Amino acid sequence: MSRFRKALAWFAANAILIFARLVTAVHAKWLGSEPRDIQRVYFANHCSHGDFVLLWTVLPPALRRRTRPVAGADYWLRSSLRRFIGCDVFHSVLIERNVANRDSNPVAQMVEALDNGDSLIVFPEGTRNTGESRLLPFKSGLFHLASARADVQLVPVWINNLNRVLPKGEIIPVPLICSVSFGPPLELVGGESKNEFLARAEGSLLALAAAESGVNGGQS
């Protein structure tokens, strides 16, 4: 990457962080885990394109530098601007969601990033949740990731309110206060099946959502 492109990426990253803070006044709630500099997989609910930006924004800078979002290659490679933001600014691990076009295994890509010492942000629902249900059923990637690297902490993250800031189909964001809550880490129990583990992971995220709204005083 050229020095100019690097400088541009640094500038863009900070502009995005400031914009995110201005619109959402986002704040972190550490409910069961602390912001520690250890390798982690943050798994979060997915309602909006801005989800990983908010999660990234509330991480302390030292952690942020080593945390990469896992995102869909089909979306982030579609134009040169998206490629710049996806690859240069956020250092995303880009995975091919369409099985037919796949030439590399997504789990292998994520494991490779972990082996490089990076932390990951994953959205196990696989796509944005625009419906009424709180969570869509999880895809199996999280389980395979947990089985492959059992020593990496899995931290559930609930992103609250961002779907009200920019509902699907709208262009202008409405400034509302958002929060990002980090729950207690999850571990793969020996002998646990894929479905059992995924159910538990979903449960931990929903429990976090409930605890978060309790802390906040039960807002709708």
Add this chain to the structure above:
Amino acid sequence: MSDSTSDLLKLLVGVAAVLIIATLIGQWLAMRQRATQNTGRAADEESAIAKVSVIDNLNARINAWWAMVVLMGLAFLGGKAGVIVLFGFCSFAALREFITLTQTRRDDHWALAAAFFVVLPVQYGLIWYEWYGLYSIFIPVYAFLLLPMLAALRGSTEQYLVRVAETQWALMICVFCASHVPALLTLDIPGFEGRGVLLIAYLVVVVQISDVLQYVWGKLMGKTRIAPALSPSKTVEGAVGGILSATLIGALLWWITPFTPLQSAAMAFVSTLMGFMGGLVLSAIKRDRGVKDWGHLIAGHGGFIDRMDSVLFAAPVFFHLVRYGWDVS
């Protein structure tokens, strides 16, 4: 140095002196607390923890007060533009807090975007152009008609009246009321030319000091709760003591205003009474929404609205009293 600047400096030095004393007391309390903890004399651990959090909160509040005074001082140096930008930002932050707690839905998106990006800037623009005839009715008449239209165009009827009313009230409190603080600069008072920022300083100092004194009097001798369901800490003794002592301070500040000492006492009394009511009303809204604070932006105070609630209610009344009593335009 102009008259106005030197008076403003005197006031700022006075406020800074009070804050320095408060800071010293706060630090002393924190030091004493740490010493007690180290010797392990705290008999009851739970009450010790409660004490630490009270002192921590006190110190967080004092620090936030410093930041607010510095910010306000800078805005005053910036004159009209500085004050309008400062309160415009306060309105933005307050509106963001208020709307976050409402039950608005997807179908309100246009109405909400209009509230933030049309109504708010237009209101402050009208203050800048000193167009009293329009800024005094723009939100209660025109914005109140515009927002339900935008919400109706989206076609959803669920909770329609509640949603519309919540957005209207958010604008009323966070934008309309707040904008009456910088509007004080537009008044034309004979013999008081160029001293508009002193009126703002007077209003803010009197109302805020009343809040602090209500808290102090309440802690010292508060027994009879005014509205336990709304706010467990508001007592009759605290309210009466706070309002009366702030009225006295208001009277003593007559020299920065166009008022006589007696008029100044009356103005301070009305403002602090309105301020007290503002705190009560906004507590009621918080309780209804099931939250303790409006936000988290000011350490120790909660959100912007938590700190501004009393000024918001006092500002329009204070503005109109001054306008009808002293303005000649």
